[in-house]
Amino acid sequence: MKCADLKDPFGSRQTINIDNKEVTFYSLKKLEEAGIANISKLPYSIRVLLEAVLRNVDGKVITEDDVKNLASWSPDGVLAVDIPFIPSRVIMQDFTGVPAVVDIAAIRSAMERLGGDPSAINPVIPADLVIDHSIQVDYYGTSYARNCNEKYEFHRNTERYELLHWAQNAFDNLKVVPPASGIIHQVNLEYLASVVHMKEKCGELVAYPDTLVGTDSHTTMINGLGVLGWGVGGIEAEAVMLGQPYYMPIPEVVGFKLTGELREGVSSTDLVLTVVQMLRKHGVVGKFVEFYGPGYKALELTERAVLANMAPEYGATMGFCPVDEVTLEYMTMTGRTAEQVDLVRNYCKKQGLFLENDAPEPEFTSTLELDISTVEPSLAGPKRPQDRIPIPEMSRAFHQTMKEVFAAKSGKIACETDADYGRWLSEGGYSVSEITHPHHTGITKIKCADDVVAVTHGSVVIASITSCTNTSSPALMIGAGLLAKKAVEKGLKVKPFVKTSLAPGSRVVTDYLEEAGLMPYLDALGFHLVGYGCLTCIGNSGPLREAVSNEIENKDLTVAAVLSGNRNFEGRINSQVKANYLASPMLVVAYALAGTVDIDLTKEPIACDPNGQPVYLKDIWPGKEELNECIRGAVTPEMFKAQYSNVYNGTELWRELDAPEGLLYDWDADSTYIQEPPFFKDFPLDVDGLADIKGAKALALLGDSITTDHISPAGSIPSSYPAGEYLIAKGVDEKNFNSYGSRRGNHEVMMRGTFGNVRLKNKLAGKEGSWTVYLPEDKEMPIYDAAMKYIDQKIPLVIVAGKEYGTGSSRDWAAKGTQLLGIKAVIAESFERIHRSNLVGMGVLPLQFKSGESAETLGLTGKETYDITGIEALKPFGELTVIAKSDDGGEKTFNVDVRLNSEIEIEYYMNGGILHKFLRDRVKGE
Incomplete structure (x- = not known):
């Protein structure tokens, strides 16, 4: 947005003196004085959002009405309109960042071909890319594990890393945090986030809140610091980087009041698992959650970050934690300058964004309340984060899991009660206790070192202290130590069969564990x-140890993983581990010692010492004062x-990469990971x-x-x-295929993989998978092959689908691949919000059946020829006519709703996509 475009229709531009400097800010209180908003009653998250809209009013992309619409937020209901949000920055990880960098590099190449200045192609909104998703636990349990894992990581990902290394130097406004630095969200929390920016804009110093969108769902962790942000799709993130607003509906805000304090022996992980369970039950999908109350004020910043991190698990857009004195204390502890801390304090208080002790409670759409003192130590699993299990119930819960497993194997309905279980046993089922305990004669023994240990149902084969959720908290990490x-x-x-690992979210964690003298004990x-x-x-x-892996396969065992992560979906952690449990780092260590989840750690000994004496969890659990004293002595701002003074330099492996240089990326036609896209x-x-x-x-006729x-x-x-045939033709062995996710920088793989799910049900085809019928020849073939034949014949394509089209992860290639297959429109009963936006961003027209109508009610077979008329007069939320012609001469005419929601989306569609419009504007100097 150019300086000349900025307007101040509400007279909100004010100045304050900060650090002897005159600083401009856009006052929310001026809106209150004008009678447009009651700022003191708005949720703090809405206030931050409102400031961003107010500051960026230009009369075109962001209008006075946008400000008024958001300022009218009410707990009684919000306007059903989208608002444009321009965050102050973007953050990405490497899986999602690689395709974004490929796209922007391709725009540069195109800029040069068009005679423009390629150096002018840079992110408009500052972006950080943290490489953290590619390293794997190939080696563990040894002092050399980290070194070997990092070398293997670079071996696997050399081409991808060379691209990112080039981007680090080639682009303005893009910074790359190299591998082995930490997890994206913890690095963001500890270093990248400023809470409040103060930058020169249009010839003056301007102060404004730090806000962001990210290409990882757990971007929400930063809300623990009072920074508004959440995860979005890749195309949306690219659009924001290139200066386009993120369009979003005005959100409802659920207030979550916290009272009391955590009891001795209870961790912030236990708290968040309780909160996840409560909010899932309440229903917060698509909503903001905002924490408040005396219990909130008592939480440490890193405890708040744990709550904010797991917003995707409780289903909210984000969980916001307003700025207060605790925020400032954390900024000081993590080495932020005194000047930055003063800026945050002064600006937030002036704007009404600082949570004062005597501040009135905001109004919320709905509220929940939790007395923190009632929280008990828990795990969550075996496959959903919201399925919380108190420690005393763990053995019983695992037995219930086994009942369901056995019932499923026998084709019976899972047993829910003791009576059902007894009846199931009488019908020939096996007693879980007979199978899970070592006295059962059917158990095979595995010799590990000098011990004979049984691996059986419930054995913990993975115990991992991992993920940004918990490793950002000194209390949790030092507690584990x-x-x-x-x-x-x-x-x-x-137990010898347990694969153990420590994967902190930043290098600072190992610094303070070493300072506290705890690393030798973890080792x-x-x-x-x-x-x-x-x-x-x-x-x-x-992989698991071969002997353990073989035993699981041979005996079809239901074994367990216990990890301090945030997701435990089926098949996610390890393909051989069916039961996965989320827990605090302390409990990860405890269950590794026990070697099983089939145990009540409140009553049964965790193990016996060398003299045969029982040791209970309470005997080794650290006390609160002991923990706090250790933290005070070990964690310092220095x-x-x-650690962050040279974070962008990376390790020797990173610095030694033979990365290309220059303004333009040197595309390698032989690469199977990185290719210049054809856009x-x-x-x-x-x-x-x-x-x-x-x-x-129609390329596909799909259901709901x-x-x-x-x-x-x-x-x-x-x-x-x-996609596999393509890689084989390129000389890639099947064992080196890697995954679709790792090859998102190569459109040749990804377009061949579009609609490539082996479980896809296309009603045009006679079998499950990536199949369709090429209608001109009435011949069944892979969807990709049929699409290429249609393109050769210059025949446009459509997708016809049911409800909730495009649910799930906001994956950019779901829209990019659609466009590359020649699909011009998707006609569905309803769309998932982000995927609809991504389709628009790639120039694909989203159309929606009228309420009550569908392919089925209209009698569509998918074999018709479709004309979509009225596009010449296209308007936001308009209407078009579809004429479906059958081979026998019959016609069905019906109207559809246009799911282009604004004039700017019309422009995106006209240009063939967001990136296409950006390139044309840059070439033309607009």
């Missing part, structure tokens, strides 16, 4: 450092300053006028709840599918 110390002093050992139990990254939490747990090749500077779609064929995983799978690449 103290528990390990006490366990070692008692002579306890981790003694096998929790050696395996690397700085997401690792086990995103499924990069690596640690944060030292901007043979690129016309002028766009044709809007035209009707004539003679289109088609997810982005159906449209663009992220997992394994079948060798018999077009």
Whole structure:
């Protein structure tokens, strides 16, 4: 947005003196004085959002009405309109960041071909990319594990990392945090986030809140610091980077009041698992959650960050924690300058964004309340974060899981009550106790070192201290270290079949664990450092020991993983581990010592010492005062300053990469990971006028709840599918296929993988998978092959679908692949919000059946020829006519709603997408 475009229709521009400097800000209180908003009653999250809209009013993209619409927020209901939000920055991780960098590099290449200045192509909104998703736990339990894992990481990802290394130097407004630095969200919390920016804009110093969108769902963690932000799709993030607003509905806000304090022996992980369960039950999908109350004020900042991190697990857009004195204390502890802390204090108080002790409670759409003192130690699982299990109930809960497993194997309905279980037993079922305990004669023994240990149902085969959720908290990490110390002093050992790992979210964690003298004890139990990254939490747990793996397969065992992560979905952690439990780092160590989840740690000994004496969890659990004293002595601001002073330099492996240099990326035609996408090749500077779609064929006729995983799978690449055949033709062995997710920088793989899910049900085809009928020849073939034949024949394509089209992850390739297959429009009963936006961002027209109508009610078979008329007069929320012509001469005419929601979306569609419009504007100097 250019300086000349900025308006101040509400007279909100004010100045304050900060650090002897005159600083401009956009006063929310001026809106209150004008009678437009009652700021003191608005939720703090809405206030921050309102400031961003107010500050960026230009009369075109953001209007006075946008400000008034948001300022009218009320607990009694919100206007059903979208508002444009321009965050102050964007944050990405490497899985989602690679395709974004590829796109912007391709725009530069196109800019040069068009005779423009490629150096002018840079992110408009500052962006940070943190590489944290690619390292895996291949090595563990040794002092050399981290070093080996990092070398293997670079071996696997050299091409991707060379691209990102080039981008680090080639682009303005893009900073890359190299591998082995930490997890994106913890680095953001400890270093990147400023809470309040003060920057020169249009010749003056301007102060404004730090806000962001990110390409990872747990971007929400930063709300613990009072920074408004959440995860979005890749195309949306790219659009924001290039200066386009993020359009969003005005959110409802659920207030979550916290009272009381955590009891001795209860952690912030236990608290968040309780909150997740409560909010899931309440229903907060698409809403903001905002924490408040005396219990909130008593929480440490890192405890708030734990609450904010798991917003995707409780279903909210984000969970906001307003700025207060605790925020300022954390900023000081993590090495932020005194000047920055003063800026945050002065600005937030002036704007009404600082949560004062005597501040009136905001109004909320609805509220919940939790007395924190009632929270009890818990885990969550075996496959959903909201399924909380108090520790005393753990054994019983696992038995229930086994009942369901056995019932499923026998084709019976899962047993829910003791009576059902008894009846199931009488019908030939096996007693869980007979199967899970070592006295059962059917158990095979595995020799590990000098011990004979049974691996059976419920055995913990993975115990991992991992993920940004918990590793950002010194209380949780030092707590795990103290528990390990006490366990070692008692002579306890981790069971040999347990794969242990320590994967902190930043290097500061190992600094303070070493300063506290706790690393040797974690090492003694096998929790050696395996690397700085997401690792086990995103499924990069690596293989199990061969003997353990074989036993699981041979006996079809239901074994367990216990991790301090935030997600435990089926198949996510490890393909051989069916039961996955989320827990605090302390409990991760405890269950590794116990070696099983089939135990009540409140009553049963966790293990016996070398003399046969029982040791209970209470015997090794660190006390609150002991923990606090250790934190005070071990965690210092100097640690944060030292680690982040050179964070962008990276390790020797990063610095030694043979990365290309220069303004333009040197595309390698032989690469199977990185290719220049075709979006901007043979690129016309002028766009044709809007035209009707004539003679289109349906590539797929789909049902309800088609997810982005159906449209663009992220997992394994079948060798018999077009993407696999492409890689084989390129000389790639099947064992080196990697995944669709890792190859998002190569459109040749990704377009072949579009609609490539092996479980896709296309009603045009006679079998499940990536199949369709090429209608001109009435021949069944892979969807990709049929799409290429249609493109050769210049026949446009449509998708016809049911309700909730595009649910699931906001995957950019679900829209990019759709466009590359020649699909011009998607006609569905309803769309998932982000995927609809992504389709628009790629120039694909989203159309919605009228209420009560569907392909089924209209009698559509998918074999018709479709004309979509009225596009020449396209308007936001308008209406078009579809004429479906059958081969027998019959016609069905019906109207559909246009799901373009604003004039700017009309422009995106006319240009063929957001990135296309951006390039044309830059070439033309607009």
